[in-house]
Amino acid sequence: MALLDFSNVWVEYGDKVVLEQVDLSIEAGAFVSIVGASGAGKSTFLRLALGQERPTRGSIWLDGEPLLQEPGPDRGVVFQRYSVFPHLSARDNVVFGLDCAGSPLLGRLSGARRRAAVAEAEAMLEAVGLGDAVNVFPAQLSGGMQQRLAIAQALIKKPRILLLDEPFGALDPGSRLDMHELITKLWREHGLTIMMVTHDIKEAFKLGTRVLAFDKRRRDPQAPHRYGSTAVYDFPLDKKDAVIPDELTQMTAR
Amino acid sequence: MRRLLNIRPHGGGRILLGLVPLLAVALFYLVASEARHAQNIHDKLLPTASAMVEAVKMMATVDPLTGQAPLLVDTAASLKRISTALVIATGITLILGLVIGLLPMMKAGMGPLVAAVAVIPPIAILPVLFIVFGLGEVSKIALIVIGITPVMVRDLAAHVGAIPKEQLIKAQTLGASTWQTALRVALPQAMPRLFMAVSLALGPAWVFLISAEAIAADVGLGYRIFLVRRYLSMDIIIPYVIWISLLAVLMDVALTMISRRAFPWAYPKGGQ
Numbered sequence: 452m453a454l455l456d457f458s459n460v461w462v463e464y465g466d467k468v469v470l471e472q473v474d475l476s477i478e479a480g481a482f483v484s485i486v487g488a489s490g491a492g493k494s495t496f497l498r499l500a501l502g503q504e505r506p507t508r509g510s511i512w513l514d515g516e517p518l519l520q521e522p523g524p525d526r527g528v529v530f531q532r533y534s535v536f537p538h539l540s541a542r543d544n545v546v547f548g549l550d551c552a553g554s555p556l557l558g559r560l561s562g563a564r565r566r567a568a569v570a571e572a573e574a575m576l577e578a579v580g581l582g583d584a585v586n587v588f589p590a591q592l593s594g595g596m597q598q599r600l601a602i603a604q605a606l607i608k609k610p611r612i613l614l615l616d617e618p619f620g621a622l623d624p625g626s627r628l629d630m631h632e633l634i635t636k637l638w639r640e641h642g643l644t645i646m647m648v649t650h651d652i653k654e655a656f657k658l659g660t661r662v663l664a665f666d667k668r669r670r671d672p673q674a675p676h677r678y679g680s681t682a683v684y685d686f687p688l689d690k691k692d693a694v695i696p697d698e699l700t701q702m703t704a705r
Numbered sequence: 706m707r708r709l710l711n712i713r714p715h716g717g718g719r720i721l722l723g724l725v726p727l728l729a730v731a732l733f734y735l736v737a738s739e740a741r742h743a744q745n746i747h748d749k750l751l752p753t754a755s756a757m758v759e760a761v762k763m764m765a766t767v768d769p770l771t772g773q774a775p776l777l778v779d780t781a782a783s784l785k786r787i788s789t790a791l792v793i794a795t796g797i798t799l800i801l802g803l804v805i806g807l808l809p810m811m812k813a814g815m816g817p818l819v820a821a822v823a824v825i826p827p828i829a830i831l832p833v834l835f836i837v838f839g840l841g842e843v844s845k846i847a848l849i850v851i852g853i854t855p856v857m858v859r860d861l862a863a864h865v866g867a868i869p870k871e872q873l874i875k876a877q878t879l880g881a882s883t884w885q886t887a888l889r890v891a892l893p894q895a896m897p898r899l900f901m902a903v904s905l906a907l908g909p910a911w912v913f914l915i916s917a918e919a920i921a922a923d924v925g926l927g928y929r930i931f932l933v934r935r936y937l938s939m940d941i942i943i944p945y946v947i948w949i950s951l952l953a954v955l956m957d958v959a960l961t962m963i964s965r966r967a968f969p970w971a972y973p974k975g976g977q
Contacts (some may be wrong), residue, residue: 503874524880534871536876538893538970547889548879558885588970601875608879 454479454644455500455518455612460509461679464497468679469495473509475610475663475682477646484659485648491665492680493648497616501528513611513665517541524548526607530624531617532599535589540584541600545572548608554559578631579603595626599633605639615647619654662686707920752940760940776948777927779939784952786842787914790849794910795903797850798857799895805858805866808883823855828916835921845871845917852913853906860905864898865891897971900964904957911953 453476460473470492477483487493498504504521511518513525522528535544548562549568553560562569572602579599589597598618605613615634619627635658638645642677649655655662664684671677714722738751752760764776801819804811831848838844868891876886920926926949933941965972 494872501878520875522877524878526878528875528878530871530875532899533871534875536872536890536894538968545875548891551880551882551885555882555885558889588973590970590973604875604879610878676835702959 452479453477454514455646456512457499458510458512460499460506462492462499462504463507463679467676470499470506471668471679471681473681475685477644479644480642482643482645482660483647483656484662485646485665486650486652486655486662487665489575489650491667493665494616496665497646500612501587501614523616524552524608525611527608527610527613529598529601529605529613529615529618531620535584535597535604537589540586540588540618541576541592542569544589545575545602545603545607548604552608558632564639574601575603575607576600578637579606593626595622595630598622598630600638602634606637606640606643609641611690612644612646615645616681618646620650627654634658656688660688662688749937749939752943756940757944760880760938761944763945764941774947778924779926779929779945780948780952782922782924783914783918786845786918786925787849787910789905790846790853790914791903791910793846793851794857794906795899797854798861798902799899800890802861802899803865803891803895805862806868806895807887812862812866816862817856819858822851823859824877825851827852827913831917831920840921843923845914848917849910849913855904856909857899857902860902861895861899864950865895868894874952893968897964897968900960900968904960907956907960911949915949 455477457473460470461468464468471494481694485493485496495504499506500518502518502520505520513519519525528534536547539547546565546568549571552561553564553568557566565630573582573585574694575580579602579604581596581599584592589600592600601618618634619630622630631654634645637643647655647658662684663682664686665680666683667675667678668700669682719893734751737755738748738753741748741751742753761776765774767774801815805815805819806812827848830851831844834844834847834851838847872890873886876890881889914925915930918925919931922928926945930945932944
Protein backbone atom coordinates (compact mmCIF):
# COMPACT_ATOMS: atom_id res chain seq x y z
CA MET A 452 0.00 0.00 0.00
CA ALA A 453 1.45 3.35 -1.04
CA LEU A 454 1.46 6.27 1.37
CA LEU A 455 -0.32 8.69 -0.93
CA ASP A 456 -2.52 7.60 -3.86
CA PHE A 457 -3.96 9.75 -6.64
CA SER A 458 -6.61 7.89 -8.57
CA ASN A 459 -7.83 9.45 -11.84
CA VAL A 460 -7.69 12.97 -10.41
CA TRP A 461 -8.96 15.94 -12.45
CA VAL A 462 -8.92 19.62 -11.55
CA GLU A 463 -11.03 22.03 -13.59
CA TYR A 464 -11.77 25.73 -13.14
CA GLY A 465 -14.92 26.34 -15.16
CA ASP A 466 -14.12 24.99 -18.61
CA LYS A 467 -10.36 25.27 -18.08
CA VAL A 468 -8.79 21.91 -17.36
CA VAL A 469 -5.69 22.23 -15.17
CA LEU A 470 -4.94 18.61 -14.32
CA GLU A 471 -6.31 15.53 -16.06
CA GLN A 472 -6.09 11.84 -15.38
CA VAL A 473 -3.47 12.00 -12.66
CA ASP A 474 -2.79 8.44 -11.48
CA LEU A 475 0.16 8.31 -9.11
CA SER A 476 1.30 6.52 -5.99
CA ILE A 477 3.85 7.98 -3.63
CA GLU A 478 5.72 5.40 -1.56
CA ALA A 479 6.71 6.06 2.04
CA GLY A 480 10.30 7.27 2.30
CA ALA A 481 10.39 8.68 -1.23
CA PHE A 482 11.78 12.11 -2.12
CA VAL A 483 9.63 13.12 -5.07
CA SER A 484 10.69 16.15 -7.11
CA ILE A 485 8.00 17.73 -9.26
CA VAL A 486 9.07 19.82 -12.25
CA GLY A 487 7.27 21.43 -15.14
CA ALA A 488 6.89 24.71 -16.99
CA SER A 489 5.04 27.61 -15.36
CA GLY A 490 1.32 26.92 -15.39
CA ALA A 491 1.80 23.18 -15.86
CA GLY A 492 -0.19 22.48 -12.72
CA LYS A 493 2.62 21.31 -10.48
CA SER A 494 1.65 23.68 -7.68
CA THR A 495 -1.99 22.69 -8.12
CA PHE A 496 -0.90 19.08 -7.70
CA LEU A 497 0.85 19.99 -4.44
CA ARG A 498 -2.17 21.93 -3.22
CA LEU A 499 -4.28 18.80 -3.81
CA ALA A 500 -2.00 16.81 -1.53
CA LEU A 501 -2.15 19.66 0.99
CA GLY A 502 -5.94 19.67 0.95
CA GLN A 503 -6.00 23.35 0.00
CA GLU A 504 -7.72 22.40 -3.24
CA ARG A 505 -10.22 19.64 -4.06
CA PRO A 506 -10.17 17.43 -7.11
CA THR A 507 -13.10 18.01 -9.48
CA ARG A 508 -13.09 14.29 -10.22
CA GLY A 509 -11.20 11.33 -8.82
CA SER A 510 -9.98 10.60 -5.33
CA ILE A 511 -6.88 10.95 -3.18
CA TRP A 512 -5.94 8.48 -0.45
CA LEU A 513 -3.51 8.94 2.41
CA ASP A 514 -2.55 5.72 4.21
CA GLY A 515 -5.56 4.00 2.67
CA GLU A 516 -7.99 6.60 4.04
CA PRO A 517 -9.66 9.26 1.88
CA LEU A 518 -7.60 12.46 2.20
CA LEU A 519 -9.17 15.09 4.43
CA GLN A 520 -10.25 17.98 2.19
CA GLU A 521 -8.51 20.63 4.28
CA PRO A 522 -4.96 21.09 5.54
CA GLY A 523 -4.15 19.01 8.60
CA PRO A 524 -1.27 18.06 10.88
CA ASP A 525 -0.55 14.83 8.95
CA ARG A 526 0.82 16.90 6.05
CA GLY A 527 3.54 19.47 6.74
CA VAL A 528 4.26 22.30 4.34
CA VAL A 529 6.97 24.84 3.54
CA PHE A 530 6.15 27.59 1.05
CA GLN A 531 8.55 29.82 -0.82
CA ARG A 532 7.60 32.74 1.45
CA TYR A 533 5.35 33.66 4.41
CA SER A 534 5.68 30.22 6.00
CA VAL A 535 6.58 31.51 9.46
CA PHE A 536 4.67 33.71 11.88
CA PRO A 537 6.27 37.18 12.03
CA HIS A 538 4.95 37.94 15.53
CA LEU A 539 6.52 34.89 17.19
CA SER A 540 10.16 34.28 18.07
CA ALA A 541 11.90 31.36 16.36
CA ARG A 542 11.30 29.24 19.46
CA ASP A 543 7.60 30.10 19.67
CA ASN A 544 7.19 29.47 15.95
CA VAL A 545 8.30 25.88 16.52
CA VAL A 546 6.44 25.44 19.82
CA PHE A 547 3.23 26.58 18.07
CA GLY A 548 2.45 23.11 16.70
CA LEU A 549 2.81 21.57 20.16
CA ASP A 550 0.75 24.38 21.72
CA CYS A 551 -2.14 23.66 19.36
CA ALA A 552 -2.15 19.94 20.09
CA GLY A 553 -1.85 20.33 23.88
CA SER A 554 -4.09 23.31 24.60
CA PRO A 555 -7.29 23.47 22.53
CA LEU A 556 -8.73 26.47 24.39
CA LEU A 557 -5.79 28.81 24.99
CA GLY A 558 -3.57 27.54 22.17
CA ARG A 559 -0.69 27.86 24.61
CA LEU A 560 0.88 25.32 26.92
CA SER A 561 2.01 26.22 30.42
CA GLY A 562 4.06 24.81 33.25
CA ALA A 563 5.93 21.53 32.87
CA ARG A 564 4.30 20.71 29.52
CA ARG A 565 5.43 24.06 28.15
CA ARG A 566 8.98 23.43 29.36
CA ALA A 567 8.99 20.01 27.69
CA ALA A 568 7.65 21.53 24.45
CA VAL A 569 10.28 24.28 24.54
CA ALA A 570 13.05 21.72 25.02
CA GLU A 571 11.75 19.71 22.06
CA ALA A 572 11.50 22.86 19.93
CA GLU A 573 15.01 23.97 20.82
CA ALA A 574 16.39 20.55 19.91
CA MET A 575 14.64 20.83 16.53
CA LEU A 576 16.03 24.33 15.99
CA GLU A 577 19.47 22.99 16.83
CA ALA A 578 19.00 20.25 14.23
CA VAL A 579 18.27 22.77 11.46
CA GLY A 580 21.17 24.99 12.50
CA LEU A 581 19.22 27.71 14.32
CA GLY A 582 20.43 26.84 17.82
CA ASP A 583 21.79 30.37 18.30
CA ALA A 584 18.69 32.18 17.07
CA VAL A 585 15.89 30.85 19.31
CA ASN A 586 14.88 34.29 20.62
CA VAL A 587 14.99 36.09 17.28
CA PHE A 588 11.93 37.27 15.34
CA PRO A 589 11.70 36.07 11.70
CA ALA A 590 12.19 39.60 10.31
CA GLN A 591 15.72 39.55 11.72
CA LEU A 592 16.53 36.21 10.02
CA SER A 593 17.94 35.87 6.50
CA GLY A 594 15.83 34.17 3.81
CA GLY A 595 17.69 30.87 4.22
CA MET A 596 17.32 30.95 7.99
CA GLN A 597 13.58 31.67 7.67
CA GLN A 598 13.24 28.56 5.49
CA ARG A 599 15.20 26.53 8.07
CA LEU A 600 12.75 27.80 10.68
CA ALA A 601 9.77 26.85 8.48
CA ILE A 602 11.17 23.32 8.12
CA ALA A 603 11.75 22.95 11.86
CA GLN A 604 8.22 24.23 12.48
CA ALA A 605 6.76 21.59 10.13
CA LEU A 606 8.92 18.69 11.38
CA ILE A 607 7.94 19.16 15.04
CA LYS A 608 4.51 17.71 14.12
CA LYS A 609 6.14 14.59 12.62
CA PRO A 610 4.01 14.80 9.45
CA ARG A 611 3.38 11.68 7.35
CA ILE A 612 4.48 13.65 4.31
CA LEU A 613 6.34 16.95 3.92
CA LEU A 614 5.24 19.18 1.04
CA LEU A 615 7.71 21.79 -0.23
CA ASP A 616 6.49 24.44 -2.70
CA GLU A 617 9.59 25.92 -4.34
CA PRO A 618 11.17 26.16 -0.89
CA PHE A 619 14.56 27.37 -2.09
CA GLY A 620 13.40 29.46 -5.06
CA ALA A 621 13.99 32.83 -3.36
CA LEU A 622 17.43 31.99 -1.95
CA ASP A 623 20.86 32.91 -3.27
CA PRO A 624 22.90 30.04 -4.76
CA GLY A 625 25.13 29.67 -1.69
CA SER A 626 22.35 29.24 0.85
CA ARG A 627 20.50 27.03 -1.64
CA LEU A 628 23.38 24.54 -1.54
CA ASP A 629 23.36 24.64 2.28
CA MET A 630 19.64 23.97 2.25
CA HIS A 631 20.10 21.00 -0.12
CA GLU A 632 22.50 19.49 2.38
CA LEU A 633 20.14 20.16 5.27
CA ILE A 634 17.01 18.75 3.65
CA THR A 635 18.87 15.60 2.51
CA LYS A 636 20.21 15.11 6.03
CA LEU A 637 16.77 15.58 7.62
CA TRP A 638 15.15 13.31 5.05
CA ARG A 639 17.59 10.49 5.90
CA GLU A 640 17.63 10.98 9.67
CA HIS A 641 13.87 11.36 10.17
CA GLY A 642 12.85 8.88 7.46
CA LEU A 643 10.69 11.56 5.84
CA THR A 644 8.50 11.33 2.78
CA ILE A 645 8.90 14.52 0.75
CA MET A 646 7.15 16.03 -2.26
CA MET A 647 8.97 19.08 -3.60
CA VAL A 648 7.86 21.39 -6.39
CA THR A 649 10.79 23.17 -8.02
CA HIS A 650 11.67 25.23 -11.08
CA ASP A 651 15.25 24.08 -10.95
CA ILE A 652 15.60 20.80 -12.81
CA LYS A 653 19.14 20.22 -11.54
CA GLU A 654 17.87 20.57 -8.00
CA ALA A 655 15.06 18.10 -8.78
CA PHE A 656 17.52 15.43 -9.94
CA LYS A 657 20.08 16.15 -7.23
CA LEU A 658 17.67 15.77 -4.31
CA GLY A 659 14.94 13.45 -5.53
CA THR A 660 14.63 9.68 -5.57
CA ARG A 661 11.93 10.14 -8.17
CA VAL A 662 11.21 12.98 -10.56
CA LEU A 663 7.74 13.76 -11.88
CA ALA A 664 7.43 16.13 -14.83
CA PHE A 665 4.06 17.76 -15.44
CA ASP A 666 2.97 18.82 -18.91
CA LYS A 667 0.06 18.55 -21.30
CA ARG A 668 -0.17 15.23 -23.06
CA ARG A 669 -2.44 16.61 -25.79
CA ARG A 670 -2.84 20.09 -27.21
CA ASP A 671 -5.77 21.71 -28.96
CA PRO A 672 -4.49 24.77 -30.86
CA GLN A 673 -7.99 26.31 -30.97
CA ALA A 674 -8.78 25.74 -27.29
CA PRO A 675 -5.55 25.09 -25.38
CA HIS A 676 -7.35 25.32 -22.03
CA ARG A 677 -9.48 22.26 -22.74
CA TYR A 678 -6.63 19.83 -22.15
CA GLY A 679 -4.97 19.63 -18.73
CA SER A 680 -1.55 18.58 -17.56
CA THR A 681 -0.55 15.30 -16.05
CA ALA A 682 2.66 13.58 -15.04
CA VAL A 683 4.11 12.91 -18.49
CA TYR A 684 7.48 11.70 -17.21
CA ASP A 685 8.05 9.65 -14.12
CA PHE A 686 11.69 8.84 -13.44
CA PRO A 687 12.69 6.63 -10.56
CA LEU A 688 16.28 7.53 -9.74
CA ASP A 689 18.12 4.49 -8.46
CA LYS A 690 21.47 6.16 -8.35
CA LYS A 691 22.59 9.71 -7.86
CA ASP A 692 24.00 11.85 -10.69
CA ALA A 693 21.60 10.33 -13.18
CA VAL A 694 21.71 11.97 -16.60
CA ILE A 695 18.96 14.52 -17.16
CA PRO A 696 17.14 13.63 -20.39
CA ASP A 697 17.38 16.31 -23.07
CA GLU A 698 13.67 16.39 -23.79
CA LEU A 699 12.97 17.20 -20.14
CA THR A 700 15.45 20.07 -20.11
CA GLN A 701 13.74 21.52 -23.15
CA MET A 702 10.30 21.05 -21.70
CA THR A 703 10.98 22.88 -18.45
CA ALA A 704 12.88 25.63 -20.22
CA ARG A 705 9.81 26.52 -22.21
CA MET B 706 24.75 70.62 -5.85
CA ARG B 707 22.74 67.82 -4.21
CA ARG B 708 19.15 67.34 -5.16
CA LEU B 709 16.61 68.80 -2.78
CA LEU B 710 15.01 65.41 -2.22
CA ASN B 711 18.29 63.99 -0.87
CA ILE B 712 18.85 66.60 1.83
CA ARG B 713 17.67 65.22 5.19
CA PRO B 714 17.58 67.22 8.44
CA HIS B 715 19.21 65.52 11.44
CA GLY B 716 18.94 65.84 15.23
CA GLY B 717 18.69 69.46 16.37
CA GLY B 718 18.08 70.75 12.86
CA ARG B 719 15.05 68.53 12.60
CA ILE B 720 13.52 69.85 15.83
CA LEU B 721 14.34 73.43 14.82
CA LEU B 722 12.66 72.96 11.44
CA GLY B 723 9.55 71.69 13.21
CA LEU B 724 9.52 74.60 15.68
CA VAL B 725 9.91 77.38 13.13
CA PRO B 726 6.38 77.18 11.63
CA LEU B 727 4.79 76.82 15.08
CA LEU B 728 6.66 79.88 16.40
CA ALA B 729 5.88 81.79 13.21
CA VAL B 730 2.14 81.20 13.68
CA ALA B 731 2.36 82.26 17.35
CA LEU B 732 4.36 85.35 16.44
CA PHE B 733 1.95 86.29 13.67
CA TYR B 734 -0.93 86.04 16.15
CA LEU B 735 0.83 88.20 18.74
CA VAL B 736 1.64 90.90 16.18
CA ALA B 737 -1.94 90.91 14.86
CA SER B 738 -3.31 91.01 18.41
CA GLU B 739 -1.03 93.98 19.27
CA ALA B 740 -2.14 95.79 16.15
CA ARG B 741 -5.84 95.40 16.97
CA HIS B 742 -5.34 96.40 20.60
CA ALA B 743 -3.43 99.53 19.49
CA GLN B 744 -6.62 100.64 17.74
CA ASN B 745 -9.09 99.42 20.38
CA ILE B 746 -7.94 98.29 23.82
CA HIS B 747 -11.25 96.46 24.36
CA ASP B 748 -10.83 94.26 21.29
CA LYS B 749 -12.27 90.80 21.97
CA LEU B 750 -11.48 89.07 18.67
CA LEU B 751 -7.71 88.57 19.13
CA PRO B 752 -7.12 88.58 22.91
CA THR B 753 -3.56 89.20 24.13
CA ALA B 754 -1.49 86.40 25.66
CA SER B 755 -1.85 87.90 29.13
CA ALA B 756 -5.63 88.09 28.77
CA MET B 757 -5.73 84.41 27.82
CA VAL B 758 -3.53 83.46 30.83
CA GLU B 759 -5.94 85.40 33.07
CA ALA B 760 -8.93 83.62 31.55
CA VAL B 761 -7.34 80.18 32.00
CA LYS B 762 -6.56 81.04 35.64
CA MET B 763 -10.15 82.03 36.15
CA MET B 764 -11.46 78.83 34.53
CA ALA B 765 -9.04 76.68 36.56
CA THR B 766 -10.01 78.13 39.96
CA VAL B 767 -13.00 76.88 41.91
CA ASP B 768 -16.13 78.89 41.25
CA PRO B 769 -17.74 79.71 44.66
CA LEU B 770 -21.23 79.46 43.08
CA THR B 771 -20.85 75.89 41.81
CA GLY B 772 -17.95 74.74 43.99
CA GLN B 773 -16.13 73.47 40.89
CA ALA B 774 -13.34 74.63 38.58
CA PRO B 775 -14.88 74.68 35.07
CA LEU B 776 -11.70 73.66 33.22
CA LEU B 777 -11.26 70.58 35.41
CA VAL B 778 -14.86 69.35 35.33
CA ASP B 779 -15.08 70.01 31.58
CA THR B 780 -11.88 68.05 30.93
CA ALA B 781 -12.96 65.19 33.19
CA ALA B 782 -16.41 64.96 31.57
CA SER B 783 -15.08 65.07 28.01
CA LEU B 784 -12.28 62.59 28.66
CA LYS B 785 -14.70 60.19 30.32
CA ARG B 786 -17.05 60.35 27.32
CA ILE B 787 -14.36 59.95 24.68
CA SER B 788 -12.46 57.19 26.49
CA THR B 789 -15.64 55.20 27.17
CA ALA B 790 -16.55 55.50 23.49
CA LEU B 791 -13.03 54.53 22.38
CA VAL B 792 -13.03 51.45 24.61
CA ILE B 793 -16.43 50.31 23.28
CA ALA B 794 -15.47 51.02 19.66
CA THR B 795 -12.14 49.21 20.06
CA GLY B 796 -13.83 46.15 21.55
CA ILE B 797 -16.40 45.96 18.75
CA THR B 798 -13.69 46.53 16.15
CA LEU B 799 -11.48 43.78 17.52
CA ILE B 800 -14.23 41.16 17.46
CA LEU B 801 -15.90 42.16 14.18
CA GLY B 802 -12.60 42.89 12.43
CA LEU B 803 -11.26 39.46 13.32
CA VAL B 804 -14.31 37.43 12.37
CA ILE B 805 -14.96 39.37 9.14
CA GLY B 806 -11.31 39.26 8.15
CA LEU B 807 -10.84 35.61 8.99
CA LEU B 808 -14.11 33.84 8.20
CA PRO B 809 -15.36 34.00 4.59
CA MET B 810 -18.91 33.34 5.79
CA MET B 811 -18.86 36.31 8.16
CA LYS B 812 -17.38 38.48 5.44
CA ALA B 813 -20.26 37.57 3.13
CA GLY B 814 -22.79 38.06 5.93
CA MET B 815 -21.56 41.13 7.80
CA GLY B 816 -19.50 42.96 5.18
CA PRO B 817 -22.40 44.69 3.39
CA LEU B 818 -23.99 45.78 6.70
CA VAL B 819 -20.76 47.36 7.92
CA ALA B 820 -20.25 49.01 4.52
CA ALA B 821 -23.80 50.41 4.62
CA VAL B 822 -23.48 51.74 8.18
CA ALA B 823 -20.13 53.30 7.30
CA VAL B 824 -21.64 55.64 4.70
CA ILE B 825 -24.30 57.09 7.04
CA PRO B 826 -23.16 60.55 8.18
CA PRO B 827 -23.18 60.07 11.98
CA ILE B 828 -24.28 63.64 12.71
CA ALA B 829 -27.40 63.00 10.63
CA ILE B 830 -28.57 60.34 13.07
CA LEU B 831 -27.75 62.43 16.15
CA PRO B 832 -31.44 63.44 16.47
CA VAL B 833 -32.36 59.75 16.43
CA LEU B 834 -29.87 59.10 19.21
CA PHE B 835 -31.25 61.99 21.27
CA ILE B 836 -34.79 60.66 20.81
CA VAL B 837 -33.86 57.06 21.62
CA PHE B 838 -31.27 57.56 24.37
CA GLY B 839 -32.32 60.98 25.72
CA LEU B 840 -29.99 63.92 26.17
CA GLY B 841 -27.70 62.19 28.70
CA GLU B 842 -24.29 60.60 28.39
CA VAL B 843 -25.45 57.56 26.40
CA SER B 844 -26.38 59.46 23.25
CA LYS B 845 -23.03 61.31 23.17
CA ILE B 846 -21.03 58.12 23.62
CA ALA B 847 -23.25 56.35 21.08
CA LEU B 848 -22.59 59.10 18.51
CA ILE B 849 -18.83 58.67 18.83
CA VAL B 850 -19.07 54.87 18.71
CA ILE B 851 -21.33 54.91 15.63
CA GLY B 852 -19.14 57.53 14.02
CA ILE B 853 -15.79 55.77 14.30
CA THR B 854 -16.50 52.04 14.57
CA PRO B 855 -17.46 51.15 10.96
CA VAL B 856 -14.28 52.65 9.51
CA MET B 857 -12.16 50.93 12.16
CA VAL B 858 -13.88 47.58 11.54
CA ARG B 859 -13.35 47.81 7.78
CA ASP B 860 -9.71 48.75 8.26
CA LEU B 861 -9.00 45.93 10.68
CA ALA B 862 -10.95 43.36 8.64
CA ALA B 863 -8.97 44.33 5.54
CA HIS B 864 -5.74 44.00 7.48
CA VAL B 865 -6.66 40.58 8.88
CA GLY B 866 -7.85 39.53 5.42
CA ALA B 867 -4.43 40.48 4.06
CA ILE B 868 -2.57 38.03 6.31
CA PRO B 869 -0.82 35.78 3.74
CA LYS B 870 -2.84 32.66 2.95
CA GLU B 871 0.37 30.67 3.42
CA GLN B 872 0.40 31.55 7.12
CA LEU B 873 -3.18 30.40 7.67
CA ILE B 874 -2.52 27.12 5.83
CA LYS B 875 0.70 26.63 7.72
CA ALA B 876 -1.20 27.07 10.99
CA GLN B 877 -3.68 24.39 9.92
CA THR B 878 -0.88 21.98 9.03
CA LEU B 879 0.42 22.56 12.54
CA GLY B 880 -2.91 21.38 13.89
CA ALA B 881 -4.48 24.76 14.70
CA SER B 882 -8.29 24.94 14.86
CA THR B 883 -10.20 28.00 13.65
CA TRP B 884 -10.27 29.30 17.22
CA GLN B 885 -6.55 28.69 17.75
CA THR B 886 -5.74 30.35 14.41
CA ALA B 887 -7.80 33.39 15.38
CA LEU B 888 -6.26 33.56 18.84
CA ARG B 889 -2.61 32.87 18.07
CA VAL B 890 -2.13 33.94 14.45
CA ALA B 891 -4.71 36.62 13.54
CA LEU B 892 -5.23 38.39 16.89
CA PRO B 893 -1.58 39.18 17.65
CA GLN B 894 -1.00 40.41 14.11
CA ALA B 895 -4.17 42.54 14.29
CA MET B 896 -3.14 44.29 17.51
CA PRO B 897 -0.62 46.84 16.13
CA ARG B 898 -3.09 47.71 13.38
CA LEU B 899 -5.86 48.10 15.97
CA PHE B 900 -3.74 50.62 17.87
CA MET B 901 -3.14 52.48 14.62
CA ALA B 902 -6.85 52.43 13.81
CA VAL B 903 -7.64 53.93 17.23
CA SER B 904 -5.00 56.61 16.67
CA LEU B 905 -6.52 57.54 13.33
CA ALA B 906 -10.03 57.51 14.82
CA LEU B 907 -9.05 60.03 17.53
CA GLY B 908 -9.62 62.98 15.17
CA PRO B 909 -13.17 62.03 14.16
CA ALA B 910 -13.92 60.96 17.76
CA TRP B 911 -13.15 64.49 19.00
CA VAL B 912 -15.27 65.99 16.23
CA PHE B 913 -18.27 63.89 17.25
CA LEU B 914 -17.68 64.59 20.94
CA ILE B 915 -17.55 68.37 20.48
CA SER B 916 -20.62 68.27 18.21
CA ALA B 917 -22.67 66.30 20.71
CA GLU B 918 -21.55 68.50 23.59
CA ALA B 919 -22.30 71.66 21.62
CA ILE B 920 -25.89 70.59 21.00
CA ALA B 921 -26.91 69.09 24.33
CA ALA B 922 -24.75 69.08 27.45
CA ASP B 923 -24.24 70.98 30.68
CA VAL B 924 -20.57 70.23 31.12
CA GLY B 925 -17.67 69.39 28.80
CA LEU B 926 -15.01 71.10 26.72
CA GLY B 927 -17.27 71.38 23.67
CA TYR B 928 -20.16 72.64 25.77
CA ARG B 929 -17.96 75.38 27.28
CA ILE B 930 -16.59 76.80 24.06
CA PHE B 931 -20.05 76.97 22.54
CA LEU B 932 -21.38 78.55 25.76
CA VAL B 933 -18.80 81.34 25.98
CA ARG B 934 -19.18 81.99 22.23
CA ARG B 935 -22.28 83.99 23.18
CA TYR B 936 -20.03 86.45 25.02
CA LEU B 937 -17.42 86.52 22.24
CA SER B 938 -14.94 85.17 24.83
CA MET B 939 -12.09 84.36 22.48
CA ASP B 940 -9.77 84.52 25.51
CA ILE B 941 -11.43 81.31 26.75
CA ILE B 942 -12.14 79.65 23.40
CA ILE B 943 -8.57 79.79 22.10
CA PRO B 944 -6.94 78.22 25.21
CA TYR B 945 -9.67 75.57 25.26
CA VAL B 946 -9.00 74.70 21.61
CA ILE B 947 -5.25 74.49 22.31
CA TRP B 948 -5.99 72.29 25.35
CA ILE B 949 -8.20 69.96 23.26
CA SER B 950 -5.48 69.64 20.62
CA LEU B 951 -2.91 68.94 23.31
CA LEU B 952 -5.09 66.18 24.81
CA ALA B 953 -5.57 64.64 21.36
CA VAL B 954 -1.83 64.72 20.64
CA LEU B 955 -1.02 63.18 24.04
CA MET B 956 -3.50 60.33 23.46
CA ASP B 957 -1.99 59.70 20.04
CA VAL B 958 1.58 59.65 21.38
CA ALA B 959 0.56 57.36 24.25
CA LEU B 960 -1.08 54.88 21.87
CA THR B 961 1.96 54.79 19.59
CA MET B 962 4.31 54.29 22.52
CA ILE B 963 2.25 51.46 24.01
CA SER B 964 2.04 49.75 20.63
CA ARG B 965 5.80 49.99 20.05
CA ARG B 966 6.51 48.65 23.50
CA ALA B 967 4.00 45.82 23.34
CA PHE B 968 4.58 44.65 19.74
CA PRO B 969 8.30 45.10 19.00
CA TRP B 970 8.13 42.59 16.11
CA ALA B 971 5.85 44.99 14.19
CA TYR B 972 8.43 47.77 14.27
CA PRO B 973 11.66 46.33 12.85
CA LYS B 974 14.77 48.39 13.57
CA GLY B 975 15.53 50.79 10.75
CA GLY B 976 11.90 51.20 9.74
CA GLN B 977 9.61 49.09 7.60
